[in-house]
Amino acid sequence: MASNNNSSDRQRIAQQRLSRIAAHLHKHEDGNSGIIAKECKIDATGSTEENKGTVPRKRQEIMKWNGWGYSDSKFLFNKKGQAEFTGKRYRLSGMTLPSLQDWFENTFGASVKHKSPATPVLNASVVPPPRLNEAFVENLKATGIPFSNEAEDRVFRAHGHCLHEIFALREGKKFERVPDMVVWPNCHNDVVKIVELACKHNVCLIPYGGGTSVTSALECPPEETRCIVSLDTSQMNRILWLDENNLVAHVEAGIIGQDLERLLNESGYCTGHEPDSMEFSSLGGWVATRASGMKKNVYGNIEDLVIHIKAVTPRGVIEKSCQGPRTSTGPDIHHFILGSEGTLGVVTEVTMKIRPIPEYQKYGSVVFPKFEAGVACLREVAKQRCAPASIRLMDNKQFHFGHALKPQVSSIFTHFVEGLKKFYITKLKGFDPHQLVVATLLFEGDRERVLQHEKQVYDIAATFGGLAAGEDNGQRGYLLTFVIAYLRDLGMDYCVVAESFETSVPWDRVLDLCQNVKERIIRECKERGVQFQPLTSCRVTQTYDSGACIYFYFAFNYRGLADPVHTYEQVEHAAREEILANGGSLSHHHGVTLVSSLQLPYGLGRGEDREPCFLTHDPTKPYCFLTQCPLRKPATPMCRKRHTPGDRVSVHCTRPATGVARARWDKDIPASQTLP
Template identity: 85%
Template structure:
């Protein structure tokens, strides 16, 4: 348990410092009941104490090149932590034309004096104080909640540049606190921006630069409790500020899970999943967020919106949940959600399949979807992404392991005739009761064999799945050496998947060349979700920006062109990242007038 004492008002909590010293000695500390909001279970108010303020993830976890020029991943939180990655340096330099001699380091510490001074609404502040809801206007707290993880946001932070930031951060502890805060915001004409896990990649957390009103970041991190579990109906009622890893941990302690695992699940919040219509890696078994939600409670400027019935389905007009999901914080603050839960799976097994080429891999995934036998997760990487993943393999621990790896490579490339420059790999994850998983596994591998696929082992499947949680750290490494990168995704009908993947990657290469990028870009994709009528395709692209005067602007233009190409090839603007900030037409304008906006 952490005890947070606001540095700007220590006198409000007399004796607090003595209590902390007592606790450090290992003695029992009794905290006054009126201080109950100061006790935090998992997340500190000052998140920057454990997380990067200008990059992705935990402060102690990062990729770096050590003094020997070898890549390694620091910290102790991940399977890759503490390991040396002998192939990453060569891949990095050859792919991007980068050099370890050309560095572009980030600003190490946040310069509070460079942060715009807060424009506070004194009447709002006085009324807020009377509620007892904690708040802060310290520079670090404000900057940390002024951004998501779009490239332009992180690039600016690394250079120590701050645009408009929130003037105040507020930490409600429950639904009632949110109601009070929203009421005060309406009364005093204050702008609210809901903040969950801070992992947004749709610019949803950016403050409008021309906003003259006081902007308040409403941080829901303290609303992180499971309020109840209904074992008869297999549902759980949860506060929306809880982050994914904590939600799963707490449910697992009771023998349950949601099965919802977006790439950002360590840091993204339940409310954020609802607000962006999120999708998880295991949606084939557990569903997307819209399949998991039973009930939503949302605080709007004119009241609380929620259904009166928690039945599994109703037919009395448009479903209110479908205008809340995907609204990205524009309509209100999601405070509580009832979600479906499942007993924890009895058996879990990873797998992988290598295909001669991307075309046959896509054909296999199409057949798996057609037969409705997709495992919990099935993801197909193109060759460039396969090469990328191979570069992240840790140093082998024995000569025997190295020999086996060489033997497998010989079998696939020489004996079976797979071209290393064209082959691709699918990673698999099966979950359920043991007998059904084994039957399911055989069915999928039989289909794969019809399309030239070869089983490539459990280790490759598990490693590929777990790499998902460290991939985002690589962007920070690239930016240390003049390489910028981003991801975007789309959903597309099956008959357009191959054309879309090829055309978007070619468009990226062409646009980079035409806009003066001096080094070949990386443009790679994976088919990451499957449906009856289509698939989700996830793109990564990056380039070396050395020699460019305005790399972020060029990057934005290339990404915009890539999205145009997606639309021209029958894809959507977004499958799960959130899209109202990418769309030229806001589909929610018809309902804003009914509930009000901040």
């Protein structure tokens, strides 16, 4: 009898524990769609007034439609044979760069006489007419949520910043498929309404944050016959509340990085999260791509900063009810959403850690005789846990590239001092200008700790032959961060294509990986008829206890090539294969592209090994992943052709379709059956 009582008690206690665990996943439900659509307080009057942020609803008013960044900011070569950077938005704006043109022509074999200008204005005739779902449109009108089906609005949200996307825009090529309309929710509850209507009327949604994606995630599948709606979160750009006791802020996910930092700075706080795209990328995009910022050594990556996520899925609003700093109940729903790249739902609100604005900030730089010495130094800095907020090691080619971007010196004395430094490093110390490398440093925190870490880092650097190179060089390296992306547009103006990709790798594989990937790129370019030597360079840009993030730049002069984009993609695919063969990851922070998704089995393991684990857990709903998706696999590794619905694959080689509805590849699959 006692045994039966004990068994009953154990069952009761177990049930209570399961109930508590379930309570950590809070999900709003109603009788129909599982979504409660409440009125957004700020829109209770039906107002469609634009929420003021740096980027307006009509992005084309201040931003390029066929390139990076602001319309008034760009690199150009003037009549004096010097490069300059236009506009007034950056520290580099209005300055001339006397060395850039010579570097450009010598590096790529290019000439400013051979120009390939971009199409200046969008031709509406190349944009397919919208395929509107009239029932959806009528229901959307009733909500008062603003929307548009104008060609410029639709094209602006039909692409990210992959090379093939920008190249096609510049060439003025006809679009196969673009979003049929753009909708601008003002708050979480607007998103709930939109997703509810999308499910009701079988409409595809593509979440759009800052538009800085380099994963082809914003491309619309040409064979999709349903109405595709771009859900632009840019009007969801407020800090809803700030808790100074717990040092957290609750923020709408559409806010872009520069606005988030500006608003927090007004109250004396910051996030410290600064990816290179932070000017234009959004908080929701950071979550969706598991982003990393250059100051992660102090502040952490996005997964370290997130406390709470609210997301709208076709089955309801998913969020935790507990906002404690850590729980032992798993699996953690946040880790399903982080890195999901828009395939599971729309991130609408995020609670994240904040910090007081640092008391003290100091830049620095170190010159090393060789790349190997620099890597060894960074490894030791990571081992001793004294890394500054940011430490980046540039190889020799990036060093010369950075030197070419140096503004014109206005003072004879400054020019004289620079000459002395160069003489000291190359002549007296014997550093080879063709082998030396530079590490840039950024220290942040309280003054005493910064100075302590600074001394420790420079002492370590000295043991590996490093020489302190001054604050100015370090500061200039970081100030260039936000203008580097503009250089690709300049290159394309003169028949040079360029792109970047990244990986993470254990420390003992860093040197081999860097060397082998560069050599593979050069070899592949030669085999594919690239007539001029390509630029291949890398930097160690993030450090961890067990490894580092390596960031590659790759560019070549495409004159004489029939299809430069196809050639580039073939070479990039080979470079990624080389990365994987050398022990690197598919991506550290960019996400998974259409091309690299074919290599995803190397990152997740073989499909035949994973599938039994998925199916034995729940044959009908395997971990919410896209194992039930029809196939959209290119016929060859570099082919973008999609196969017809009907064939099926597991998650490792499926490229999701679109937004919340990305799992709905087959138009005959009801919306309610797409996600568990």
